[in-house]
Amino acid sequence: xxARFLPPFILLPFLFMVGGxxxxxxxxxxxxTGEANPDRRSITPANPDRxxxxxxxxxxxxxxxxxxxxxxxxxxxTRYASIDGPHVLTEDVKLISSVSGGSVTAAWFGLxxxxxxxxxxxxxxxxxxxxxxxxxxxxxxAVNPITWFGLVTGSITRIEALxxxxxxxxxxxxTLAVLNQTGKPYIVLNATDMSGxxxxxxxxxxFDDVCSQHDALPIATAVSxxxxxxxxxxxxxxxxxxxGCQGQLRNGDWIKIDLSNPYTPYLNLAEYKxxxxxxxxxxxxxxxxxxxxxxxxxxxxxxxxGTQSLRSALIASYDDAQVLRAINxxxxxxxxxxxxxxxxxxxxxxxxxxxxxxxxxQIQSVTSVPIDANTANSQVAxxxxxxxxxxxxxxxxxQAKFGGMQVYGVTxxxxxxxxxxxxxxxxxxxxxxxxxxxSLTGPQLQTTxxxxxxxxxxxxxxxxxxxxxxxxxxxMAGEDPALNIPCTTKIDIPKRAGPVPSG
Amino acid sequence: MxxxxxxxxxxxxxxxxxxxxxxxxxxxxxxxxPNYYVISMTGSGYAxxxxxxxVSGTAPGSPMIIRFSKA
Numbered sequence: 001x002x003a004r005f006l007p008p009f010i011l012l013p014f015l016f017m018v019g020g021x022x023x024x025x026x027x028x029x030x031x032x033t034g035e036a037n038p039d040r041r042s043i044t045p046a047n048p049d050r051x052x053x054x055x056x057x058x059x060x061x062x063x064x065x066x067x068x069x070x071x072x073x074x075x076x077x078t079r080y081a082s083i084d085g086p087h088v089l090t091e092d093v094k095l096i097s098s099v100s101g102g103s104v105t106a107a108w109f110g111l112x113x114x115x116x117x118x119x120x121x122x123x124x125x126x127x128x129x130x131x132x133x134x135x136x137x138x139x140x141x142a143v144n145p146i147t148w149f150g151l152v153t154g155s156i157t158r159i160e161a162l163x164x165x166x167x168x169x170x171x172x173x174x175t176l177a178v179l180n181q182t183g184k185p186y187i188v189l190n191a192t193d194m195s196g197x198x199x200x201x202x203x204x205x206x207f208d209d210v211c212s213q214h215d216a217l218p219i220a221t222a223v224s225x226x227x228x229x230x231x232x233x234x235x236x237x238x239x240x241x242x243x244g245c246q247g248q249l250r251n252g253d254w255i256k257i258d259l260s261n262p263y264t265p266y267l268n269l270a271e272y273k274x275x276x277x278x279x280x281x282x283x284x285x286x287x288x289x290x291x292x293x294x295x296x297x298x299x300x301x302x303x304x305x306g307t308q309s310l311r312s313a314l315i316a317s318y319d320d321a322q323v324l325r326a327i328n329x330x331x332x333x334x335x336x337x338x339x340x341x342x343x344x345x346x347x348x349x350x351x352x353x354x355x356x357x358x359x360x361x362q363i364q365s366v367t368s369v370p371i372d373a374n375t376a377n378s379q380v381a382x383x384x385x386x387x388x389x390x391x392x393x394x395x396x397x398x399q400a401k402f403g404g405m406q407v408y409g410v411t412x413x414x415x416x417x418x419x420x421x422x423x424x425x426x427x428x429x430x431x432x433x434x435x436x437x438x439s440l441t442g443p444q445l446q447t448t449x450x451x452x453x454x455x456x457x458x459x460x461x462x463x464x465x466x467x468x469x470x471x472x473x474x475x476m477a478g479e480d481p482a483l484n485i486p487c488t489t490k491i492d493i494p495k496r497a498g499p500v501p502s503g
Numbered sequence: 504m505x506x507x508x509x510x511x512x513x514x515x516x517x518x519x520x521x522x523x524x525x526x527x528x529x530x531x532x533x534x535x536x537p538n539y540y541v542i543s544m545t546g547s548g549y550a551x552x553x554x555x556x557x558v559s560g561t562a563p564g565s566p567m568i569i570r571f572s573k574a
Contacts, residue, residue: 254522254523257539257540268536317526324526324535325525329531389534391563396563401532466522
């Protein structure tokens with residue numbers, strides 16, 4: 001049947017160019033009079049000895065979704081005993097900040113994790129999405145003449161095909177309200193505001209800024225906004241309803257204070273910019289930009305690791321997650337931050353090419369090199385912050401309730417697969433060669449999952465966490481038992497006499 | 504990060520409010536980002552009504568002390 005039509009790789013760009021004239025389809029709904037966007041979640045652990053696990057999942061299509069899935073699966077199979085009984089580590093995941101393909105897994109996990117399903121039904125994600133040929137489904141949709149008509153007339157936008165796929169296979173009309181419930185982890189799906197380049201996190205606080213209902217947005221739409229890769233997909237559109245907003249918004253004192261004193265731009269430029277963005281969205285005084293509409297593209301354009309929202313959750317006092325407040329109150333004794341980076345790195349023929357690179361090669365570099373550089377910088381900044389926390393906890397006075405808190409910074413990154421044996425080199429090369437797509441072959445999925453398990457299990461800080469939780473560990477096949485790499489963010493503090501900080 | 508300790512009354516622990524947001528209890532060393540803050544506490548019956556200024560140049564174990572007294 002498909003032979004009757006032009007091949008999709010020729011047809012799709014043409015249709016997409018024509019469809020680019022489509023009018024804006026606004027996806028969000030306004031807050032009604034007196035209506036609010038409460039956040040019902042909490043990062044506070046049931047008891048302070050339980051770890052508080054914060055994670056980020058990078059972009060990278062189904063490769064990123066599968067890598068995140070494999071890390072969660074390994075954690076769900078890690079059992080430990082606490083004073084309140086036996087647990088698995090996925091029970092302690094309190095926040096996931098995600099981008100693009102990572103958002104597929106983050107939203108699924110948030111939707112399904114709960115009593116009796118502490119693994120978040122990861123088999124369901126595997127069966128319903130990761131093992132499916134999703135690209136074929138998207139292409140078939142595009143060769144359907146009814147879809148052509150919709151694309152050309154603007155009644156269907158290109159992003160809607162992806163939304164429909166996510167909704168049909170994964171989220172089944174569920175909205176963000178299902179994620180925003182007591183006992184659920186914070187799932188922070190990040191998109192990029194394509195006009196200003198800021199990260200737009202799909203969280204209640206940010207929906208306040210545009211006077212819009214957070215809970216009403218379909219999960220499939222939020223994930224699509226996080227995964228709307230530019231040019232291939234149209235942006236997700238939001239209307240800013242702040243003009244004459246009658247909703248009940250969060251306290252915006254911090255915005256006014258940050259923008260009205262001369263110090264913040266020098267002491268904390270990141271917070272200043274965030275305050276200015278919130279002020280612009282809220283149509284506050286002296287706006288930097290007049291924002292009527294927002295168009296969202298792949299969150300990886302601004303931050304391909306999702307570390308910006310994790311950093312905000314960790315240290316911004318205006319962030320709903322309030323992690324720093326819980327730390328200051330002594331409610332967090334073990335802080336675990338796991339960054340899952342699915343960056344691929346296929347062999348580049350340019351190294352062997354004597355001719356000048358063509359336009360396609362240059363476009364590929366322009367779209368990937370800055371993202372990779374930005375990703376590396378944000379990872380370094382997060383590591384520095386965690387080290388600072390660890391040092392503060394180690395050097396704290398008796399008046400600090402965070403004194404003695406242990407910090408475990410874990411990164412899952414293909415570059416950490418050692419090149420010491422043929423088997424490790426083969427795993428590294430195979431994992432780095434998996435392309436960015438919404439479909440994976442069986443071997444690609446198997447390789448990605450194996451790499452995820454291997455990297456998590458091998459990380460010195462993850463191993464330190466398991467040791468501290470008294471989890472029995474088996475050496476991995478081919479591993480040198482004498483190899484003892486320290487966890488750089490964990491500082492072992494000698495026991496001191498004096499009062500123990502209480503929860 | 505920077506560090507502050509808000510002192511008031513050891514028998515009456517309040518929540519410290521930094522530029523409108525709760526950050527932790529009084530009488531404890533609190534980690535905050537470097538910034539200009541307007542600091543107050545939950546409840547009433549204290550003076551001054553708020554403290555404002557820059558929090559910078561502190562270290563763990565050597566926090567900036569911000570004092571409130573009973574009004």
